[in-house]
Amino acid sequence: MSSEDDAAPPQDQWRIQGRVEREASGAPSPAESLLTELDRIQVRLNDVIEQGRPAFFEGSDSYDRATVAVIRLAALFEEPSRFAPLLTAVTLDERRGIITTRNIAAHSGYRAMDANIFWQTTTAHLPGVIARLRAGVESAP
Template sequence: MSEPVSFTPRPRAARRHAPNFDAENFLRELDVITHRVERVAATPVEVFSANCPEYDSACMVIIRLAAFLEREEYASYMDALSSSEKRALRTTRNIAAHSGYQSMDDQLLWTAVTRNVPDMIARLRAAASRG
């Protein structure tokens, strides 16, 4: 009987290139977020719940937008958002990422993603375009 083969991790690959944090990349990410917003908006609020895939999309909208707040290279763009919007993004992201869906108000999340986020994205696009 032969010995079972043990797991052997492969060597870590060298980083191919440093990420580029220019306005073009920022705008591309806003496009991805916008597609998620559209997916959520196509779901009636009455059926929007943690049981539907669009709920995960809504959480990713918040998580990705909040991630921009943590990047120093995007700080000038994020000045387009009010301090209360930034605080709401951080708080909602923390609930989605750490507390779980049972702590989330489904209707409030749907409204934030479909009503508030598109306006924030428009202002962020304008800020990035001005450079």
């Protein structure tokens, strides 16, 4: 049997498939994966806070790090079957705000973003959201 025999039929080659529900042997649990992602988001937020407001403007490294942090945080809510039970610490209004901010950054461009509100969101609000998510995951059975 050749490797060509094992290949997917051409019509199925590019078909979008959902995530496999079972975890592979040795793969991190959803809780472990979520904590790792929260660490990555927190590092970016810490960098933004450390650089301060003067360094936070469209096109700056600080602004880009904040954007990536929001995009990655919003992505957690896009995998409800995997993370939903671990994300209950975030209110519906907070989810909407995070997703709206991500949509503005990803689809409308930075010109549509109010830098002062974005600064407040990433430095004053998101660290608390991350802390609550972390506490919820760490206290889960």
